[in-house]
Amino acid sequence: MIELVETKAAIERGVLAKHMVTVVGRCSVDYFGRATSTLPSGKRLVLIKGDNSISIHQNRLVRPTNYIMGARISCELGEGTLKLKAAKTKPAERLTITFTGVHDLRSYEMELTDDLRLSGSERDLNEALMQDLSMIEPGLKPINQQQHFRKGICDIIAQDKDGNMVVIELKRRQADFDSVTQLQRYMREVENLKGIKARGILLAPGIRKNAKELLGQLGLEFCRLDFELTPHGKDGQKARIKGLERKQQTIMQHLKVG
Amino acid sequence: MIELVETKAAIERGVLAKHMVTVVGRCSVDYFGRATSTLPSGKRLVLIKGDNSISIHQNRLVRPTNYIMGARISCELGEGTLKLKAAKTKPAERLTITFTGVHDLRSYEMELTDDLRLSGSERDLNEALMQDLSMIEPGLKPINQQQHFRKGICDIIAQDKDGNMVVIELKRRQADFDSVTQLQRYMREVENLKGIKARGILLAPGIRKNAKELLGQLGLEFCRLDFELTPHGKDGQKARIKGLERKQQTIMQHLKVG
DNA sequence: GCTGGGAGAGGCTTA
DNA sequence: TAAGCCTTTCCCAGC
Numbered sequence: 285m286i287e288l289v290e291t292k293a294a295i296e297r298g299v300l301a302k303h304m305v306t307v308v309g310r311c312s313v314d315y316f317g318r319a320t321s322t323l324p325s326g327k328r329l330v331l332i333k334g335d336n337s338i339s340i341h342q343n344r345l346v347r348p349t350n351y352i353m354g355a356r357i358s359c360e361l362g363e364g365t366l367k368l369k370a371a372k373t374k375p376a377e378r379l380t381i382t383f384t385g386v387h388d389l390r391s392y393e394m395e396l397t398d399d400l401r402l403s404g405s406e407r408d409l410n411e412a413l414m415q416d417l418s419m420i421e422p423g424l425k426p427i428n429q430q431q432h433f434r435k436g437i438c439d440i441i442a443q444d445k446d447g448n449m450v451v452i453e454l455k456r457r458q459a460d461f462d463s464v465t466q467l468q469r470y471m472r473e474v475e476n477l478k479g480i481k482a483r484g485i486l487l488a489p490g491i492r493k494n495a496k497e498l499l500g501q502l503g504l505e506f507c508r509l510d511f512e513l514t515p516h517g518k519d520g521q522k523a524r525i526k527g528l529e530r531k532q533q534t535i536m537q538h539l540k541v542g
Numbered sequence: 543m544i545e546l547v548e549t550k551a552a553i554e555r556g557v558l559a560k561h562m563v564t565v566v567g568r569c570s571v572d573y574f575g576r577a578t579s580t581l582p583s584g585k586r587l588v589l590i591k592g593d594n595s596i597s598i599h600q601n602r603l604v605r606p607t608n609y610i611m612g613a614r615i616s617c618e619l620g621e622g623t624l625k626l627k628a629a630k631t632k633p634a635e636r637l638t639i640t641f642t643g644v645h646d647l648r649s650y651e652m653e654l655t656d657d658l659r660l661s662g663s664e665r666d667l668n669e670a671l672m673q674d675l676s677m678i679e680p681g682l683k684p685i686n687q688q689q690h691f692r693k694g695i696c697d698i699i700a701q702d703k704d705g706n707m708v709v710i711e712l713k714r715r716q717a718d719f720d721s722v723t724q725l726q727r728y729m730r731e732v733e734n735l736k737g738i739k740a741r742g743i744l745l746a747p748g749i750r751k752n753a754k755e756l757l758g759q760l761g762l763e764f765c766r767l768d769f770e771l772t773p774h775g776k777d778g779q780k781a782r783i784k785g786l787e788r789k790q791q792t793i794m795q796h797l798k799v800g
Numbered sequence: 801g802c803t804g805g806g807a808g809a810g811g812c813t814t815a
Numbered sequence: 816t817a818a819g820c821c822t823t824t825c826c827c828a829g830c
Contacts, residue, residue: 304601306648308648318822319663319823320661320780326657327650327652327653329562329589329650331587331599333601333603337602342652343560343591344592346606346810351823353823374802388650392585392587392646394585394587394600395584395601396602398602399586399600400581400582437807456576456577461694461819461820462723465723469719497692604823604824605825663822664821695818718806719805751805
């Protein structure tokens with residue numbers, strides 16, 4: 285057990301130095317802002333970061349039970365309690381953590397830099413696909429990528445061998461209702477813009493049954509994208525398509541990051 | 543600095559006991575699963591929880607840079623390194639944290655209970671609304687809520703004073719494209735099911751410009767919802783509707799297309 | 801620098 | 816188990 289007075293001083297020092305501070309103790313939590321929540325007394329880990337973000341973790345799940353960002357942090361001693369307060373405006377938010385006992389407190393000096401994450405995301409897949417759209421369908425030629433429309437951002441626009449406009453929506457995960465309606469929105473935009481009919485292809489590793497039904501009703505097409513993620517390699521290339529079969533629709537994606 | 547051998551033992555003990563374990567040290571991270579990502583060496587906090595979830599935190603932002611859930615955890619000593627591995631299937635995911643130095647390690651006994659009380663959720667709003675639908679419009683009577691359709695779950699179905707079916711989609715935050723298309727899907731379901739025309743109302747604190755445009759094109763209505771989040775304990779009520787304002791009174795009955 | 805728009809992913813709930 | 820959907824987000828582009 286650590287004295288609350290001492291805890292207060294340590295938190296203040298840590299916050300000032302932009303350290304990462306961990307406090308483990310018995311506390312209750314009140315949050316008011318975009319939602320309202322009350323957390324009864326319990327033992328939890330409070331994580332204070334160098335950018336003044338605070339998160340309260342219980343002993344399960346990845347996401348914190350409560351959190352706040354970009355707030356002004358202050359400490360306040362009461363009758364056998366220590367209140368850790370964070371408040372911000374726009375939008376107005378208030379987080380109050382009331383400690384009745386602190387089991388442990390640690391302060392770690394740590395860089396504030398944003399960790400560089402080298403990842404294979406939808407963007408990489410998108411780029412890899414743009415290298416050779418003919419893998420989706422022979423004769424398919426790219427026209428534009430990530431074109432901004434008023435009703436969303438379209439992944440890929442292409443033209444098929446017969447000169448038809450083709451709108452392609454790419455999903456890394458199983459496609460759902462939202463994916464289908466997104467594609468439909470882009471299609472409408474393209475059709476209205478150009479005054480012509482367009483084809484729409486949803487490209488994803490899978491699609492939910494009911495979503496597929498909706499897709500069919502809307503006259504859109506689905507193309508299964510069976511890709512494989514591989515560990516990073518060493519040449520400067522980010523993503524490379526190894527192959528795709530129209531029947532089995534298999535794309536092997538190799539991610540290589542320098 | 544803590545010896546890696548000692549770290550390994552402590553992590554294994556902590557995981558077994560379902561403690562919350564924190565490890566602060568220099569590490570690199572490789573993740574393979576929903577995406578593929580590599581995090582270069584850096585000082586970070588690794589949080590291991592009693593449900594076997596692992597998250598890696600940098601000194602900024604609430605969200606962890608990497609995480610995994612429901613995985614099998616193991617430790618492995620190498621040449622001057624300690625590898626903390628987590629792997630799971632369905633879907634296949636692998637997370638490997640390679641420590642080259644450990645500054646601190648803590649293990650805290652902590653309950654696994656989940657005790658957050660959140661109020662002001664959409665569910666609360668829904669309940670508050672169902673108490674008196676006439677707030678939306680005089681003479682509106684509830685028929686059903688959370689009705690399951692083939693293409694989604696409809697928040698509220700009601701009947702207006704003229705006997706028209708009214709489909710209501712409720713959002714606790716600014717409505718967007720998805721909100722509009724959701725409402726549209728439910729409308730179609732209702733209309734196909736009953737073979738009649740229905741009205742559709744989107745109920746939200748606000749609506750995005752483009753989403754509103756789409757709403758208008760589809761002949762749907764928007765109703766601004768002004769609500770207040772109430773603190774806990776007050777007669778069990780979690781949300782209170784302050785007011786409802788019809789932005790545009792659009793009666794679409796005469797727009798029926800045969 | 802702030803703000804609005806859009807897409808994303810964890811986690812809950814019900815069938 | 817799967818499907819549907821909600822959310823205290825986060826990024827990015829435009830002002």
